[in-house]
Amino acid sequence: MQVIVPFAADAPKTRLSSTFSAAERRQFAGAMVRDVVDAVAKTGHDPHVLATGPVSVDVPVTVDERSLDAAVNELLESHFDAAGDDEPIAVVMADLALATAPSLDRLFETNGDVVFAPGRGGGTNAFVTRHPDFRVDYHGTSYLDHRAIASSVGASVGVVDSFRLATDVDEPADLVEVLCHGDGRTREFLVEAGFELVTADEGRVTVTRTDRVG
Amino acid sequence: MQVIVPFAADAPKTRLSSTFSAAERRQFAGAMVRDVVDAVAKTGHDPHVLATGPVSVDVPVTVDERSLDAAVNELLESHFDAAGDDEPIAVVMADLALATAPSLDRLFETNGDVVFAPGRGGGTNAFVTRHPDFRVDYHGTSYLDHRAIASSVGASVGVVDSFRLATDVDEPADLVEVLCHGDGRTREFLVEAGFELVTADEGRVTVTRTDRVG
Numbered sequence: 001m002q003v004i005v006p007f008a009a010d011a012p013k014t015r016l017s018s019t020f021s022a023a024e025r026r027q028f029a030g031a032m033v034r035d036v037v038d039a040v041a042k043t044g045h046d047p048h049v050l051a052t053g054p055v056s057v058d059v060p061v062t063v064d065e066r067s068l069d070a071a072v073n074e075l076l077e078s079h080f081d082a083a084g085d086d087e088p089i090a091v092v093m094a095d096l097a098l099a100t101a102p103s104l105d106r107l108f109e110t111n112g113d114v115v116f117a118p119g120r121g122g123g124t125n126a127f128v129t130r131h132p133d134f135r136v137d138y139h140g141t142s143y144l145d146h147r148a149i150a151s152s153v154g155a156s157v158g159v160v161d162s163f164r165l166a167t168d169v170d171e172p173a174d175l176v177e178v179l180c181h182g183d184g185r186t187r188e189f190l191v192e193a194g195f196e197l198v199t200a201d202e203g204r205v206t207v208t209r210t211d212r213v214g
Numbered sequence: 215m216q217v218i219v220p221f222a223a224d225a226p227k228t229r230l231s232s233t234f235s236a237a238e239r240r241q242f243a244g245a246m247v248r249d250v251v252d253a254v255a256k257t258g259h260d261p262h263v264l265a266t267g268p269v270s271v272d273v274p275v276t277v278d279e280r281s282l283d284a285a286v287n288e289l290l291e292s293h294f295d296a297a298g299d300d301e302p303i304a305v306v307m308a309d310l311a312l313a314t315a316p317s318l319d320r321l322f323e324t325n326g327d328v329v330f331a332p333g334r335g336g337g338t339n340a341f342v343t344r345h346p347d348f349r350v351d352y353h354g355t356s357y358l359d360h361r362a363i364a365s366s367v368g369a370s371v372g373v374v375d376s377f378r379l380a381t382d383v384d385e386p387a388d389l390v391e392v393l394c395h396g397d398g399r400t401r402e403f404l405v406e407a408g409f410e411l412v413t414a415d416e417g418r419v420t421v422t423r424t425d426r427v428g
Contacts, residue, residue, distance in 0.1 A: 015416070103375055118377065121387070122394050122411065122419040140413035143394060161317055163332065166377035173335070180336050180357060197336065199354035202229070205336040 001045045001087070001108065001128075004075055006068055007033045007094040009053035019172045019209075028189055032169060033057060033094040035184035040092060042101035043108060049094070050075060073135045080132035090128040091136070093119075097178050097186040098164040099126075107165060112158025114150040117165035118143045125165050131155035175207045215259045215301070215322065215342075218289055220282055221247045221308040223267035233386045233423075242403055246383060247271060247308040249398035254306060256315035257322065263308070264289060287349045294346035304342040305350070307333075311392050311400040312378040313340075321379060326372025328364040331379035332357045339379050345369035389421045 012029035040047040049061045064071035079089045114134050119125035122141035133153040150157050194210040226243035254261040263275045278285035293303045328348050333339035336355035347367040364371050381391050408424040
């Protein structure tokens, strides 16, 4: 199965601007997309990066500068036009730094014409569609909107309950999850950059960055 | 299996003070603990609320005013003293408003002497222990600390990957998850209180409260 990994190559991870420089954000986003591609490859399926600009990964890349919705929907349409109705296709976001082959396998193996991995905050972090008419609309509460779109085309809906797939890494607080639960390049990048877990007020956990001098 | 549900009856959910009055916070926390107890009961196991003060639920309640760690650890010790080493016991936090019987069944059925459901931010939202010597320490990055404690007593560790069990409801942003994915009293409380999903800047989803006048 083809697994599309959409990636914002231009100005990735703007909500991490307070934490990383622009160059670091590009490196960090690059580590995440490579971790996601690796996790997909370990499931035995075929990762295919859909990027807004050039990206260095070891799998096929399609560059499409349009909006996420337009680019994904064109791929969905051309896929079902070419492959017919029997071949599913999946879309997995490039910032799911905790994604593993077992978590993705659960998504890919769940029954339903369209199966969603919800993200925190009403998002849709990944899905597989076996229905030729399902299309995406990522703005806002996309999880609820995508369920409605699936219903409107007569597609049955499945949901996979996964913390790993629900965790898209957008904000400084999300780095806690990578340090606690990650084990790939993304975690390695943070450790190398001097990030550590600290327990702050009220017992909440956050990250701090240690300036390491030679 | 006995499933302990620890509940802070006194001043629950202080991080929701900007959203709810003190009375509403008590109602909201009460709705959540009842949803959790119902989900546990649907698994066929035996919920048992461990509260810091009186609480109105339809299952056995133990009141213990001490710290969470002290109260839970005493129950773990007395359980294994009485039941021997063969009878597991579980602890499921009272603010897991998205917990369902299937998500809890996955926790209860995962292999391991101690099986964790990690919470966001390094927390431990639920666990089952089959090892008589495992004890809790909920401060800080309790998920990592609990793994270390399990190792130190020679217990094998399992982990369940569940968005529902990872979502403890502490902060206003967490109400989005309840409105998107909940279906019990907790969601009903929010809807009755006039909360709705709205899409704010950058496409992020939050909640707003509508003043409803007769």
